[in-house]
Amino acid sequence: MISPTPEALQSFLDELNGTMCDRTDWGRVADYIPELADVPVDQFAISVALPDGQVLSAGRNDQPFSIQSVSKVFTLACVLGRIGDQLWTRVGREPSGTSFDSIVLLEREKGRPRNPFINAGALVTTDALLERRMPRETLAELLHFLRGAAEDDDIHIDKAVALSEKSTGHRNAALAHYLASFGNLRNPAELTLGTYFHQCAIAMTTDQLARAGRVLARFPDAPMQLSPQRARRINALMMTCGHYDGSGDFAFRVGLPGKSGVGGGILIIAPGKASIAVWSPGLNNYGNSKVGTEAADHVARFTGWSVFEG
Numbered sequence: 001m002i003s004p005t006p007e008a009l010q011s012f013l014d015e016l017n018g019t020m021c022d023r024t025d026w027g028r029v030a031d032y033i034p035e036l037a038d039v040p041v042d043q044f045a046i047s048v049a050l051p052d053g054q055v056l057s058a059g060r061n062d063q064p065f066s067i068q069s070v071s072k073v074f075t076l077a078c079v080l081g082r083i084g085d086q087l088w089t090r091v092g093r094e095p096s097g098t099s100f101d102s103i104v105l106l107e108r109e110k111g112r113p114r115n116p117f118i119n120a121g122a123l124v125t126t127d128a129l130l131e132r133r134m135p136r137e138t139l140a141e142l143l144h145f146l147r148g149a150a151e152d153d154d155i156h157i158d159k160a161v162a163l164s165e166k167s168t169g170h171r172n173a174a175l176a177h178y179l180a181s182f183g184n185l186r187n188p189a190e191l192t193l194g195t196y197f198h199q200c201a202i203a204m205t206t207d208q209l210a211r212a213g214r215v216l217a218r219f220p221d222a223p224m225q226l227s228p229q230r231a232r233r234i235n236a237l238m239m240t241c242g243h244y245d246g247s248g249d250f251a252f253r254v255g256l257p258g259k260s261g262v263g264g265g266i267l268i269i270a271p272g273k274a275s276i277a278v279w280s281p282g283l284n285n286y287g288n289s290k291v292g293t294e295a296a297d298h299v300a301r302f303t304g305w306s307v308f309e310g
């Protein structure tokens, strides 16, 4: 299937925004982080970054939102750049089939989380990025990476969201201490948790997120590049584990690597063709954006960008 022209794609995105905004069933915002519970649910944005540098958007594409677990993709990219394959001695590469914050497999698998995108695995990844440094430097590296990849310095951490999550983060604290009990944290649990909460509290617009995702879409003219192998591997993990126990369904419907967050954002990569960011804060039962997932399904059908398309 030939990719649509930018003009056809823009009209499609405008129409999609109209269709999505007409709906009444938006899902439920993540209320376990008090600061996110106040975000109005009836919002939608989509941005598509193309290899020629254009970004096509519709909806509230200049409204920053909390990227939450989408940040795990960028932490992973930074950690693999720093310590490479050593990470895999501490974290697996298999789907968990459990919710993002589940603790059940950790006991059976002796403190080695299934993958870097469930919370337990993300805590180990953040811990690896933090090793021999202070949280401030670690977060500065992550922000530097995101700003460079998005070519936009106006990307910040929303401190109120980070503190709000810290105040209610008992489950993540339990995961961190449980990991520590197996010797799979190298820093004091409080430091790893603090860094993790701040990384999750990065706020970005869909335009910024789509631009940042170009590092994974492997556009030859993108301002920053990962090694081809690193990008391929991260995309594979996004496809198999990026939506937790909803990953199979996302692959079935969309056929593209994607990473969701409880702020309602999803980063979707069509290798060589597009980096797509979609946002709608209401979540489905898996904790992934409800309307965002539906929009991704429409985009994949319209563009023919599924990696399984002939």
Ligand SMILES: NC(=O)CC[C@H](N)C(=O)O
Binding pocket: 067, 068, 069, 070, 100, 101, 119, 165, 172, 197, 200, 260, 261, 262, 263, 287
């Ligand atoms: N799925 C998510 O986006 C989870 C991230 C959130 N900060 C948490 O740890 O609970």
